[in-house]
Amino acid sequence: MKVAKTYTLNDLMEGCKAGNGQMQELLYRQTSPKMFAICLRYAKDKMEAEDVLQLGYIKIFKKVSEFKNEGSFEGWMRRIMVNTAIESYRKNLRTLQIVPIEEFYEQNISCSNQRDILADLGFQDLLKLIQQLSDGYRMVFNMYAIEGYSHKEIAEKLGVSEGTSKSQLSRARAILQQEILKMEGFGYATHTG
């Protein structure tokens, strides 16, 4: 059943509150690309990302009645998606919070170089780099750098100490920077300007 009218996010939200199945699907179609990008950032592979996406939307539809029309609905959805991703991470955690030994070395490269490189990189490249990180690093970097959680909040959500959060963040950054510099020579042609 195609509807000519275009719905705003708010319309869709209200429709979901009313339990309208079509609205739910429309909301999904409209917002899932953004949500899936979040899932891909957090999950260790595409399969986990898909699981998180599905679970996240199920939660969203279940909890939409609790949304109080204060603040951004998209932001509310994102938080649910991130929380679902964190749950998935914690559930799949097999080892204790052992910081893996990563070999990385100091790079003596100018920062302007990094900026240039970064400027040319699209999020797909960065996504690949993030996905290459070890699980713990990836989680902390995502939550701190992109979602904006504090170390205290990260510690609480992941069940680690603040110290662990801090050290994992700095290692994540170091590895990412190192990898970005490596990309300099490769003509990262996934997307040319």
Add this chain to the structure above:
Amino acid sequence: MQHIPDKDFDQLFKDKFKDAEVKPSLDLWTNIAPQTKPKRKSRFPLLWLAAASIALVLSAVLWSNRTEKMQLVAAAVKAKPTKQQLEVGEAIIEPQLEEAPEIPAAVHQLSGAKTSTTKVFVKTQAKVVDKIGSDTMQPAVDNNHLVIKKPTLDQPVLKQISPTAVNEEVMYAQVETTTVAMEELEFADESVSKKGIRNMGDLINYVVEKVDKRDKKLIKFDTDDDDNSTIIGLNIGFVKLNKRDK
């Protein structure tokens, strides 16, 4: 030169991901969409079909074995009369109709003026009654058989019989009943109440009676003092066969 400051580094990433979109595969929605249950219709007749087939199997088995040794289907063996008459320590045996394999048993009736004892022999091929631990057993009980008495009497005990070789007869239960005391059990059906459960037909009548509250029961047997049980009534959904002289 320095590294790019952490804050800037983070911010660069944040900006790149702000509006990032990746299309998920198309079929993922099906796992999210609320599921409906369209299969309600076929459920109802299915139940009747199941009941009918069970009754048919029962009657087929009965008619083909009109000898002294009656074959008991597991469901009948673990039927409710045992539930009423038994207590295992503090526990009550719960009949598990689905799990039990078919346990053919031979029922013999020993004569006795006021006390009749029915011994139920079970040919076990698999596990027999579970759920009863041997710790609840009373020490006086013989290892080989159980004494199942009325609630007014001593607390009866059921013991798990370990699976023996195939086709070996093991005494499974010994039911002691008194014809007088039988009246205490609430039987609507007088023939069963007065004479106790003598044979399989009585047993099935008892079970059906407890379960089926209609006038014309699912299945009804006419029994006599021997091991003769004849179906005189059948009432399954559309099938209603009853003897007039009921």
